[in-house]
Amino acid sequence: MITTRTSHAVQLDAVSVRFRARKLAVTAVEEVSLDVEPGEFVSIVGPSGCGKSTLLKLVAGLLSPSTGTVRLLGEQVRGPRHDIGYVFQRAALLDWRSARRNILLQAEMRGMPTAEARQRADELIELTGLSGFADALPHELSGGMQQRVALCRALLHRPRVLLMDEPFGALDALTREQMNVELHRIWRETGTTVLLVTHSIAESAYLANRVVVLTARPGRVAEIIPVGLPERRGYAETMGLPGFAAVTGRIRELLGAATAAE
Numbered sequence: 001m002i003t004t005r006t007s008h009a010v011q012l013d014a015v016s017v018r019f020r021a022r023k024l025a026v027t028a029v030e031e032v033s034l035d036v037e038p039g040e041f042v043s044i045v046g047p048s049g050c051g052k053s054t055l056l057k058l059v060a061g062l063l064s065p066s067t068g069t070v071r072l073l074g075e076q077v078r079g080p081r082h083d084i085g086y087v088f089q090r091a092a093l094l095d096w097r098s099a100r101r102n103i104l105l106q107a108e109m110r111g112m113p114t115a116e117a118r119q120r121a122d123e124l125i126e127l128t129g130l131s132g133f134a135d136a137l138p139h140e141l142s143g144g145m146q147q148r149v150a151l152c153r154a155l156l157h158r159p160r161v162l163l164m165d166e167p168f169g170a171l172d173a174l175t176r177e178q179m180n181v182e183l184h185r186i187w188r189e190t191g192t193t194v195l196l197v198t199h200s201i202a203e204s205a206y207l208a209n210r211v212v213v214l215t216a217r218p219g220r221v222a223e224i225i226p227v228g229l230p231e232r233r234g235y236a237e238t239m240g241l242p243g244f245a246a247v248t249g250r251i252r253e254l255l256g257a258a259t260a261a262e
């Protein structure tokens with residue numbers, strides 16, 4: 001096990017990823033460096049295809065960098081990491097299992113002690129406002145509720161790092177706002193480090209301590225923007241804060257430049 005001197009939750013050091021598909025060579029990300037502190041919430045935005053998902057896969061150990069180093073909790077990532085949580089755009093629930101039993105799937109795959117897993121599942125069901133729906137089947141749940149189940153499943157084993165890849169992209173605008181508020185509360189209550197990939201500028205700024213803006217492919221860090229919103233933030237009032245407008249304006253400016261350069 002290789003450990004570093006720092007206590008970063010996630011550390012990308014001059015990471016580049018090149019894919020070779022048939023005759024085509026694609027540089028997805030180039031020389032990306034990023035340090036994420038324990039308990040921090042970092043959003044990643046950038047034009048389509050700039051390598052956002054690739055960055056999450058690197059942290060999860062599902063991909064290896066072509067050059068550079070990736071560290072998770074101080075340890076170099078050399079293969080799939082099981083001590084993280086991962087949430088995708090689609091909840092990917094098993095149709096025949098109730099919400100609770102979908103959440104408990106995580107425990108079954110990990111061989112967690114049953115009593116502990118059940119207790120944790122109940123806590124998360126409560127935390128995510130799913131009480132009363134624990135025995136419902138996925139088709140009986142709204143899209144937002146299905147994503148809450150996916151979030152509970154990802155948090156069951158108390159991962160110190162949660163990776164979220166456009167988790168609310170398939171939800172309607174109002175549900176998405178509600179999920180943003182919920183996620184912000186859950187993040188504060190669990191203290192988990194979160195790396196969120198999103199296409200929504202408002203979402204990226206509302207949720208994060210810092211927003212990483214990437215350039216068009218090959219994705220490089222255009223700028224890392226500190227957000228600096230109050231810890232407790234209502235949705236509507238946050239949208240009206242001058243600081244929020246400044247951050248989202250800057251992100252839009254950078255994304256505009258990135259898209260114009262495509």
Ligand SMILES: Nc1ncnc2c1ncn2[C@@H]1O[C@H](COP(=O)(O)OP(=O)(O)OP(=O)(O)O)[C@@H](O)[C@H]1O
Nearest residue numbers: 019020021026028047048049050051052053054055
């Ligand atoms: N396994 C792979 N083999 C070959 N090319 C790949 C592979 N995975 C990703 N790519 C390419 O790398 C680039 C970055 O892909 P990635 O999915 O990380 O982008 P993204 O920013 O998450 O995109 P989007 O916002 O559209 O979801 C794209 O050009 C994609 O085609």
